[in-house]
Amino acid sequence: MGNDILRLQGVVKSYGDFLAVDHVTFDIPKGVVFGMLGPNGAGKTSLIRIITNITKADAGQIWLDGEPLNSRHPEQIGYMPEERGLYKKMKVGEQLTYLARLKGLSAAQARQELTYWFKRFDIASWWDKKVDELSKGMQQKVQFIATVLHRPKLLILDEPFSGLDPINANLIESEIRELASQGTSIIFSTHRMEQVEEMCDHIVLINKGKNVLEGRVAEVKQRFKQNLFSIGYEGMPPENLQDASRIFDLKKNEGQHLTVHIADGADTNDLLRYLIGHNVQVRSFNEILPSINEIFIRRVNETVGS
Amino acid sequence: MDKLWLIIQREYLTRVKKKSFILITLLSPLIFVALFTVPILVTLFAGKEQKSLLVRDDSGIFVPANDTSANVSFVVAQEQLSELKRTYKLRGFDGVLHIPALQGNEDKLKLNYFSEKQLSLSVVSFIEQQVAKQLEAKKIIDAGYSEEIMKGFKTDVGIEQEELAFNKEGQLVETGKKNSAELATAIGFIAGFVIYIVLIFYGAMIMRSVMEEKTSRIIEVIISSVKPFQLMMGKILGVSAVGLTQMLIWMVMTFVLTQVATAFLGVDPSAMQSSMPMQQPPPDVIASQAGAVFEAITSQNWSYILPLFLYFFIGGYFIYASLFAAVGASMGDDMGESQSLSLVAMAPIILAIILISPVIENPTSSLARWASIFPLFSPVLMPARLAFEPPLWEVLLSMVVLAGSAVFFVWLSGRIYRVGVLLYGKKATLKEMVKWTFSRE
Numbered sequence A: 001m002g003n004d005i006l007r008l009q010g011v012v013k014s015y016g017d018f019l020a021v022d023h024v025t026f027d028i029p030k031g032v033v034f035g036m037l038g039p040n041g042a043g044k045t046s047l048i049r050i051i052t053n054i055t056k057a058d059a060g061q062i063w064l065d066g067e068p069l070n071s072r073h074p075e076q077i078g079y080m081p082e083e084r085g086l087y088k089k090m091k092v093g094e095q096l097t098y099l100a101r102l103k104g105l106s107a108a109q110a111r112q113e114l115t116y117w118f119k120r121f122d123i124a125s126w127w128d129k130k131v132d133e134l135s136k137g138m139q140q141k142v143q144f145i146a147t148v149l150h151r152p153k154l155l156i157l158d159e160p161f162s163g164l165d166p167i168n169a170n171l172i173e174s175e176i177r178e179l180a181s182q183g184t185s186i187i188f189s190t191h192r193m194e195q196v197e198e199m200c201d202h203i204v205l206i207n208k209g210k211n212v213l214e215g216r217v218a219e220v221k222q223r224f225k226q227n228l229f230s231i232g233y234e235g236m237p238p239e240n241l242q243d244a245s246r247i248f249d250l251k252k253n254e255g256q257h258l259t260v261h262i263a264d265g266a267d268t269n270d271l272l273r274y275l276i277g278h279n280v281q282v283r284s285f286n287e288i289l290p291s292i293n294e295i296f297i298r299r300v301n302e303t304v305g306s
Numbered sequence B: 001m002d003k004l005w006l007i008i009q010r011e012y013l014t015r016v017k018k019k020s021f022i023l024i025t026l027l028s029p030l031i032f033v034a035l036f037t038v039p040i041l042v043t044l045f046a047g048k049e050q051k052s053l054l055v056r057d058d059s060g061i062f063v064p065a066n067d068t069s070a071n072v073s074f075v076v077a078q079e080q081l082s083e084l085k086r087t088y089k090l091r092g093f094d095g096v097l098h099i100p101a102l103q104g105n106e107d108k109l110k111l112n113y114f115s116e117k118q119l120s121l122s123v124v125s126f127i128e129q130q131v132a133k134q135l136e137a138k139k140i141i142d143a144g145y146s147e148e149i150m151k152g153f154k155t156d157v158g159i160e161q162e163e164l165a166f167n168k169e170g171q172l173v174e175t176g177k178k179n180s181a182e183l184a185t186a187i188g189f190i191a192g193f194v195i196y197i198v199l200i201f202y203g204a205m206i207m208r209s210v211m212e213e214k215t216s217r218i219i220e221v222i223i224s225s226v227k228p229f230q231l232m233m234g235k236i237l238g239v240s241a242v243g244l245t246q247m248l249i250w251m252v253m254t255f256v257l258t259q260v261a262t263a264f265l266g267v268d269p270s271a272m273q274s275s276m277p278m279q280q281p282p283p284d285v286i287a288s289q290a291g292a293v294f295e296a297i298t299s300q301n302w303s304y305i306l307p308l309f310l311y312f313f314i315g316g317y318f319i320y321a322s323l324f325a326a327v328g329a330s331m332g333d334d335m336g337e338s339q340s341l342s343l344v345a346m347a348p349i350i351l352a353i354i355l356i357s358p359v360i361e362n363p364t365s366s367l368a369r370w371a372s373i374f375p376l377f378s379p380v381l382m383p384a385r386l387a388f389e390p391p392l393w394e395v396l397l398s399m400v401v402l403a404g405s406a407v408f409f410v411w412l413s414g415r416i417y418r419v420g421v422l423l424y425g426k427k428a429t430l431k432e433m434v435k436w437t438f439s440r441e
Helices: A044-051 A092-102 A107-120 A136-148 A166-181 A193-199 A217-223 A268-277 A292-305 B002-016 B019-044 B081-087 B121-142 B147-153 B181-215 B218-222 B228-265 B269-275 B283-299 B302-330 B335-361 B366-371 B378-386 B392-420 B430-438
Strands: A004-015 A018-029 A033-037 A059-064 A077-080 A154-158 A185-190 A202-207 A210-216 A228-234 A248-254 A257-262 A281-288 B051-057 B072-076 B095-099 B112-114 B161-166 B172-179
Touching (some): A004 A044, A018 A044, A018 A059, A018 A185, A018 A202, A033 A193, A033 A292, A044 A059, A044 A154, A077 A136, A077 B218, A092 A107, A092 B218, A136 A154, A193 A292, A202 A217, A210 A292, A217 A292, A228 A268, A257 A268, A268 A281, B002 B228, B051 B081, B081 B095, B121 B147, B181 B228, B181 B302, B181 B335, B181 B378, B228 B302, B228 B392, B302 B335, B302 B378, B302 B392, B302 B430, B335 B378, B366 B378, B378 B392, B392 B430
Parallel strands (some): A018 A210, A033 A185, A077 A154, A154 A185
Antiparallel strands (some): A202 A210, A228 A257, A248 A257, B095 B112, B161 B172
């Protein structure tokens, strides 16, 4: 328990007749980048609003860093909502100081943190600019600083890359990695799977308010692998592979690559032995693990079907 | 508590530092002073344009007035009217006034004026009064009286309302306080309108500010740090501080500027009315009237009226500020489409200002009584009634109801606000707003 930054136990939230969060349980270990996945309307934002103390759960328990969630905890959380914004007519420096102080920093602490970030992003000249004088990309940097300048233990980013230009996306990504390496726990809520695969150590998949899948990314991929392998070869494509159905069946044979599914009771050695025995010049041999995207779609379809 | 203070500070400082705030605050008293001084300046300088008229008098009663305050002079001519009409311009006059011969005891007399240009209304009424006076004097003398005797017949009648109250022995005795219906009416209207305007002005300011936070989406960032209720209260209190600052500046500026204006022009703005030309009563009458007004003003129970005015003002502010905040929170992204929702907060206060006339005209009616106890109206209507001294129990009841209602409306609006600010897109319906009130956090 001491190693989890966040624990959710049977969390329920409904709006009228609509059950937005349905008995969700999961733990987030400290210092990981944790992906919270789910289609639009799955209940991710509802869950985040409960964790950030914006709304209260109808039932269930939540612990932040070992303590039951309470009203002082928002100061330890940095939250960048999907719907984000800033006071347009307020100056950047003033605005960030205000937001930092709302998170419990003193004026001096806020100034110190801001000096660090302004130097880091090389934006010292923006201090006295009004937000609506900045370009969208510049505003996104300011928004990011607002989220992290109180050095939260837990950072919650809701679709952090939506609307970011590629340069800012890269910058923010490297900042997220840097914070993670310094020990900040990060919840990364998204429906963009390629980012999850790149950045997350752990994931939870939410669909229709329910936790439908959870675990380390590598472990989840193992769990959902389908015994598929890719074999690269040289020379003529092998023929008459059909008689090997005891060992494998051929899924695809394209561009010097075979994709095969190893049959139950057979293993990779049986496969290689067979191929070599049939004079196939093997150049490469890889296991095909499902992408998070595939797993996501499969699980969502399964839960829709059930 | 710290965070509430931070919010109040931000709400206050961002507004007070705005150029538009500084501009409005500084210009308003100037406009106010201009309203007083411009008419005086106009009469002092622009009004100097002299009209000189030729008069053909067939009645034999006309005596040219030697009143210099009127901007018109007369020269009585003996020539034929047709001759005068032809030559007045060459002789440097503005026109010809013809007073016809008298038939006897006419109760109507038509004068004719011939000119290229019209006379102003004030000159017309001046001439009419002059001739009427002279005709009256002639009739008096014709009837065999002297003017001196007639003056003795005139009496100026006025009612002085002396207040009675029960003393310790249970007898009705004079309190020495003089009541003035005119003054009470004036105080009532001014008090009611000031509160009405301020409530609408600052209420709308709060509403816009809530909508801005919602449409710019900063709201979710803020309420992941503070409770929505804190944000709403911070806003209400911050804006109230802006209002107080503005009024304080206005009071100081108005005082200074009227002092300057008085010293510079040598005119007391409050006496402006009587410095207008025409119908100027003799100085002793002005003095006695001014004395009576002054006495009536000072005999008003200001130490009773002012604190109560402030009380109803503050109570009304909390009710309407929170209502406007709730409405702002329920608005969608399309401000134009959402405008109709603001009627929720606007309708009651507009109704209150519509009621102010019947209430002041009949301050002891049951309409006046109950309307000034109903909490959505009382902030406007009770201060309007105060100068008429409503019974103490009504004032106390109204105060208690107002205090309770202020707490209730702040609570109610907080409930609506907390849900409304997080729902983006469409404006809410009244039904939804009611539902939010009872929804869980």
